[in-house]
Each structure stands twice: as C-alpha cells, then as structure tokens.
Amino acid sequence: MNRAQRHKPRADIIAAVRNKDTKFCLLRTAELHGHYCPGSALGVMASVFGLNLLSEGDIPSDGLENLMAIVEVNACFADGVQVVSGCTLGNNALVYRDLGKHAVTFALRDNGKAVRVRVRADFRSCIDRLAPQFYPLLDKVIRNRVGSQADRDLFKEQAREAAFALMNVAFEDILIAKTTHPGLPDYAPIVDSAVCPNCHEQVMATKVVPEGEHMGLCLVCAGRTYSQVEGSGIVSATDNSSVTKPNAPDNAKPNGDGVES
Numbered sequence: 001m002n003r004a005q006r007h008k009p010r011a012d013i014i015a016a017v018r019n020k021d022t023k024f025c026l027l028r029t030a031e032l033h034g035h036y037c038p039g040s041a042l043g044v045m046a047s048v049f050g051l052n053l054l055s056e057g058d059i060p061s062d063g064l065e066n067l068m069a070i071v072e073v074n075a076c077f078a079d080g081v082q083v084v085s086g087c088t089l090g091n092n093a094l095v096y097r098d099l100g101k102h103a104v105t106f107a108l109r110d111n112g113k114a115v116r117v118r119v120r121a122d123f124r125s126c127i128d129r130l131a132p133q134f135y136p137l138l139d140k141v142i143r144n145r146v147g148s149q150a151d152r153d154l155f156k157e158q159a160r161e162a163a164f165a166l167m168n169v170a171f172e173d174i175l176i177a178k179t180t181h182p183g184l185p186d187y188a189p190i191v192d193s194a195v196c197p198n199c200h201e202q203v204m205a206t207k208v209v210p211e212g213e214h215m216g217l218c219l220v221c222a223g224r225t226y227s228q229v230e231g232s233g234i235v236s237a238t239d240n241s242s243v244t245k246p247n248a249p250d251n252a253k254p255n256g257d258g259v260e261s
Contacts, residue, residue, distance in 0.1 A: 010061050010062070010086050012024075013025065013028060013061070013083070013084065013086070014059050014061055016028075016048075017047070017048050017051050017052065017059060017084060018052070018059075020048055020052065022041075022044055022045055022048050022167045023164065023167050025044045025047070025048060025080075025083065025084050026040070026041055026044050026080075026163060026164065026167060028083055028084075029041075029043070029044055029079055029080050029083040029084070031083075032079055032082070032083050033076065033079040033080075033083075035156060035159065035160075036156075036159055036160040036163040036164070037076050037159040037160075037162070037163055038076075038127050038131075038134065038159065038162045038163055038166060039075055039076025039077050039080075039102075040076040040077065040079050040080040040163065041080065041162070041163035041164075041166045041167065042076075042077055042080065042102060042119050042123065042166065042174070043076065043077040043078060043079060043080020043081045043084070043104070044080040044083075044084055044167075045080075045166065045167075045169075045171060045174065045175060046077070046080070046081065046102075046103075046104050046117040046118075046119065046175055047069075047080060047081050047084035047085050047104065047106075047117075048084060048171075049117055049171040049175055049177060050104065050105075050106045050115050050116075050117040050177060051084070051085065051106060053115045053117075053177055054106045054107075054108065054113055054114070054115050055108065055113070060108070060110075061085060061086035061087075062086070063086055063087070063088065063091035063093055064091070064093075065091070065092055065093050065109065065187050065188065066108060066109050066110055067085065067086070067087060067093060067106065067107075067108060068087060068093050068094075068095065068106070068107045068108075068109065068184055069081055069082075069085045069087035069093060069094050069095070069104055069105070069106055069107075070094075070095040070096075070097055070104065070105040070107070070182055070184075071094060071095070071096055071097070071103075071104045072097050072098075072099040072100070072101040072102070072103045072104065073099070073100055073101055073102055073103070074096060074098070074229055074231070074233060075102075077102050077104075077119075078096075081094075081104050082094060085106065092187075092188035095184075095185060096229065096234075098233040098234045100233070101118065102118065102119035102123075103116060103117065103118035103119070104116070104117055105117075105180060105182050107182055107184055109184065112181075113179075114179065114180050114181060114182050115177055115178065115179055115180065116177070116178050116179075116180045116182070117175055117176070117177045118175070118176050119174060119175060120173075120174055120175065120176060123174050126166075126169065126173070126174055127162050127166070130161070130162050130165040130166065131158045131159075131161045131162035131165065133154065133158045134155075134158040134159060134161075134162050137151060137154060137155040137158055138155065140155075141155045142155070191204050191205055191206050192204075192205040193205060194208050194216065196208065196216070196217055196218040196221055197216055197217065198217055198218075198221040199218060199220070199221050201218065203218045207219060209222045209224065220239050223238060224238070225237065225238050226238070
C-alpha cells in the first residue's frame with residue numbers, strides 16, 4: 001500500500017466515478033458481491049450517474065456521513081451502490097428504505113443537494129436484448145432452485161455477459177434522475193455500552209431491556225422481538241436460544257479448543 005492509498009483509500013474508485021469508468025467500478029463491485037449480474041451493474045450505473053450529477057467538485061466519499069445514500073431495495077443493486085459511493089451499513093452513511101424499488105438517492109449534508117436515480121421500469125427488455133437466456137435461467141436456477149450444474153454455469157455466464165453489456169448502455173437510456181429533498185436522519189449517535197448479565201456480551205446500552213424483570217438483559221436473552229434485514233426485507237424476529245442458558249463470563253477459562261460449550 002502506497003502513501004496515497006493510506007490517506008485516500010478510495011481514490012481509485014472516485015477517479016473512476018469522475019471518468020465514468022463503469023467497468024472498473026463493476027470489477028470492484030464483484031469483489032464484494034461475489035459474482036457479476038445485471039442487478040449489481042445497475043447499482044454501479046445509478047451510482048456513477050447520480051454522483052456526477054450531485055457534485056462537480058470533490059466527492060466526499062470518506063464514510064463520515066456528509067455524503068449519504070438512501071437505497072430502496074435490499075438486492076444486488078445495493079452492493080453496486082455501496083462499493084461505488086462508499087456509503088455502507090457499517091459507516092452509517094447508508095439508509096435502507098424497504099420499498100422494493102431499484103432506486104437510490106444521494107445527498108450532501110453540507111449543501112442540501114440531493115438527486116434520486118431510479119432504473120426505468122422497462123429495464124428488463126434491455127437485459128433481454130443483451131442476454132436473452134438470462135431471465136429464463138434466473139427462473140430455473142435461482143427462483144425455482146432446479147437445473148443442472150451446466151445450467152448454473154450458463155446462468156453465471158449470461159449474468160456476466162449482461163452485466164458488462166450494460167456498461168455500454170447510455171445512462172439516460174436505462175436510468176431516470178431527478179433532484180429531490182429527502183429527509184435525512186441525524187448523524188449516527190455514539191452511545192454507551194453495557195454488558196448483559198446473562199450472556200456477558202457487550203451490547204449497546206440502547207439495545208437492552210430498559211425496565212421490568214428483564215431489565216438490563218440484551219434482547220436475545222430477554223426473548224424480545226427485534227428487527228433484522230433479510231432477503232424479504234425488514235422483518236421481526238425472536239431468538240430464544242440464549243434465554244435460559246447463560247454464557248460464562250469472558251474471563252472464564254475456555255475449553256481446549258477455545259470454543260464456548
């Protein structure tokens with residue numbers, strides 16, 4: 001790692017965004033996403049398009065919540081957004097709105113500018129033209145979970161072909177952008193930590209039971225309902241596995257293999 005990379009770790013991606021080098025951004029997205037597909041490619045295109053419309057100067061892509069991304073789908077599209085924009089779940093610059101739309105809003109806190117980019121409703125016809133076998137194989141291999149190894153290999157090939165072919169499509173032919181005024185959340189708060197007296201694990205103080213017989217317990221140990229993001233969106237879940245079986249304190253001696261029993 002050279003000095004420039006240490007001080008500006010996203011310099012190469014920012015340069016690619018400025019140069020509208022969507023292929024480079026797609027390659028980097030696949031490192032996170034694990035494969036090439038039209039969904040992540042559309043996230044790349046929407047992000048490169050939107051960020052260039054948002055700012056003609058430097059793109060503050062440093063994960064410190066000046067640049068914010070509001071993504072409206074928890075699918076492949078979202079990984080393209082995260083890689084290209086640098087707005088992620090972990091740095092609190094990514095807001096997920098469970099709307100099921102291939103759309104993303106980029107906003108700058110310091111000047112209030114924002115642009116929403118959405119994929120045109122007829123985008124599937126473009127992918128059908130670029131990779132005719134993609135959607136039939138998607139239904140067979142992914143939706144219905146059937147098909148041979150040859151089908152799976154061909155599906156990956158068609159997905160890759162469609163993804164890279166999309167990089168040659170003009171932004172305006174597949175995307176629609178509009179300035180907007182989104183409601184942004186406050187900066188992420190820094191909260192105190194607590195230790196659950198049952199599992200002895202550190203937990204955000206805002207995520208323990210505040211009162212009653214389970215006061216101080218984490219939500220899992222208390223058997224409370226919590227929210228989680230999964231394939232179907234934001235859902236409520238409950239995990240009772242730790243309610244009656246406390247962990248040993250962290251200073252207890254582990255088993256020989258270092259794994260709690």
